[in-house]
């Protein structure tokens with residue numbers, strides 16, 4: 001069966017961490033619009049140049065741009081058995097675009113909403129570090145690397161993302177509140193399978209086991225909202 005999973009949640013809710021852990025157990029690719037956009041910026045190509053200022057300000061890139069990016073990515077051979085979307089959709093227009101794409105292909109998706117307390121989020125985001133080489137995420141408080149400042153996997157010096165600085169964090173959270181949070185109601189209204197999981201006070205591993213069991217049982221659940229543990 002096609003494993004189409006949408007990880008939804010505020011910046012700092014742990015979507016990226018869960019998605020990268022999940023791709024090992026689901027064997028489907030992790031598609032992060034944020035990572036794809038950052039990769040274009042790193043390469044310095046035309047798209048990267050166009051989106052750099054928007055991303056550094058913590059505001060959202062235009063729907064048409066991300067819709068196209070995702071559609072192209074979903075057409076790749078490795079996404080044919082399924083995929084984990086992380087950071088998409090983030091606006092109503094994107095959600096409509098995705099639903100149209102899925103329904104047009106008869107693909108059912110599960111939306112997993114990672115629910116996290118606002119204060120926890122701010123603390124997490126300001127402590128976040130990322131390996132510039134492999135993208136692995138760490139947190140100075142909750143998930144430090146074995147050697148301070150260095151990636152466990154490749155020894156690269158960890159970096160603070162440009163948009164993980166205080167004023168930009170606030171802007172990203174404001175964008176989430178105004179543009180993305182209303183999608184929960186939208187998914188519910190549209191009868192999509194939506195699961196809420198409390199992601200505030202759990203280790204990534206404990207959260208992963210909850211997310212995995214939700215995904216396993218989720219396909220047989222009736223459409224609409226379910227609140228998980």
Ligand code: ADP
Nearest residue numbers: 011012033034055058059060061066087088090
């Ligand atoms: P986070 O979810 O922690 O904010 P991401 O890496 O998902 O981090 O996104 C970083 C930035 O990339 C966003 O602030 C936004 O500028 C841009 N971006 C990512 N996904 C989208 C999207 N679906 N629509 C518009 N902009 C996006």
